[in-house]
Amino acid sequence: MLVVNAGSSSLKLTLIGARDETLAERELAAPQASIDQSELRSALDAGLGNADVVGHRIVHGGGLFREPVRIDEEVESALRQLVELAPLHQPKSIDALDAVTAALPDLPAVACFDTAFHATLPEAAATYALPSEWRTRWQLRRYGFHGLSHAWVARRVPELLGSAKASRIVSCHLGAGASLCAINEGRSIDTTMGFTPLEGLVMATRSGSVDPGMLLWLLERSDLSERALAHALEHEAGLLGLTGTADMREVLARAAGGDHAAQVALDIYLHRLLGGIGAMTASLQGIDALVFTGGVGEHAAQIREHAALALDFLGIAVDARRNRGLGREGEISAHRARVRTVVVRAREDLEIARQVRALFATS
Numbered sequence: 572m573l574v575v576n577a578g579s580s581s582l583k584l585t586l587i588g589a590r591d592e593t594l595a596e597r598e599l600a601a602p603q604a605s606i607d608q609s610e611l612r613s614a615l616d617a618g619l620g621n622a623d624v625v626g627h628r629i630v631h632g633g634g635l636f637r638e639p640v641r642i643d644e645e646v647e648s649a650l651r652q653l654v655e656l657a658p659l660h661q662p663k664s665i666d667a668l669d670a671v672t673a674a675l676p677d678l679p680a681v682a683c684f685d686t687a688f689h690a691t692l693p694e695a696a697a698t699y700a701l702p703s704e705w706r707t708r709w710q711l712r713r714y715g716f717h718g719l720s721h722a723w724v725a726r727r728v729p730e731l732l733g734s735a736k737a738s739r740i741v742s743c744h745l746g747a748g749a750s751l752c753a754i755n756e757g758r759s760i761d762t763t764m765g766f767t768p769l770e771g772l773v774m775a776t777r778s779g780s781v782d783p784g785m786l787l788w789l790l791e792r793s794d795l796s797e798r799a800l801a802h803a804l805e806h807e808a809g810l811l812g813l814t815g816t817a818d819m820r821e822v823l824a825r826a827a828g829g830d831h832a833a834q835v836a837l838d839i840y841l842h843r844l845l846g847g848i849g850a851m852t853a854s855l856q857g858i859d860a861l862v863f864t865g866g867v868g869e870h871a872a873q874i875r876e877h878a879a880l881a882l883d884f885l886g887i888a889v890d891a892r893r894n895r896g897l898g899r900e901g902e903i904s905a906h907r908a909r910v911r912t913v914v915v916r917a918r919e920d921l922e923i924a925r926q927v928r929a930l931f932a933t934s
Contacts, residue, residue, distance in 0.1 A: 574626045575625060594621075627667065628685065628719060636686075639684070699711055721750075721759060723864075743863050760855070777808055823837065848861065875914070876889060887909075
């Protein structure tokens with residue numbers, strides 16, 4: 572199976588075998604415009620094209636797609652109509668779909684959706700306090716994102732912890748984009764992203780949640796256009812806006828070297844992260860496992876350590892040696908901790924593979 576993952580910072584291509592083994596993989600830089608067809612063709616010719624089926628990560632399924640679906644003309648048309656719900660993210664998914672279909676036209680293709688895992692959000696968590704007419708007319712609700720990653724966490728944590736109870740999980744997907752998810756018995760019941768992937772945590776170049784009144788104030792009193800404002804919130808804010816770099820590794824290094832702006836940015840990042848973890852824990856009415864995944868979650872031991880120290884009151888504590896010496900994934904809890912802390916390698920590709928196999932098994 573060829574898994575195509577068009578993310579905010581890269582285009583990942585992975586060839587998965589029947590036993591979930593990685594047969595080949597390639598990561599291409601996320602294109603600013605359309606995907607370079609010659610570069611894609613080169614990757615496919617290097618072994619990635621030797622597949623029987625293609626599984627695509629699609630960012631937005633709206634209220635229509637809550638399960639994986641075989642892509643045909645009708646489905647593709649519906650996916651294009653959803654672009655207006657995620658105009659800065661959905662086009663990348665569609666562009667990847669178009670490019671791979673053009674290169675491998677004879678292979679069946681399946682769409683797997685980031686929003687689908689959050690279809691189980693209760694009404695209280697999914698609904699904005701907006702006029703009913705607005706919510707109905709424009710499908711205004713909290714959709715949530717990174718669902719494929721959070722779904723993988725829900726499946727992987729019980730495997731890593733064995734018989735240990737972990738029915739209430741707070742999943743922290745921390746990468747270029749970042750979101751938290753409250754997972755109860757394998758189901759999403761709350762998350763930090765909402766109608767768009769802009770809501771919630773401070774991210775690499777995204778602001779996360781800001782006061783909507785402030786944005787209205789800016790539009791009324793500045794020369795900023797709506798397009799310029801949207802671009803800044805998506806591409807010029809977050810860590811980049813605070814420090815001049817979107818790379819958490821550089822922020823951490825500069826903070827350790829005494830750079831004031833980097834230290835303040837790190838404090839802001841952690842403040843929003845800790846508040847989010849607290850909110851997810853409240854939604855779950857407790858926590859059994861705190862999970863870190865994604866580029867920052869997997870590799871930034873300092874972020875995990877800082878978070879655990881601040882969350883000691885919840886029974887969270889990490890073992891410094893296990894935390895610093897961890898490979899790709901595993902438990903890093905201190906022996907005294909009441910809550911298990913786990914690092915999970917992000918494997919959206921395996922979650923997509925699982926969903927594609929399940930679809931064909933039932934069709």
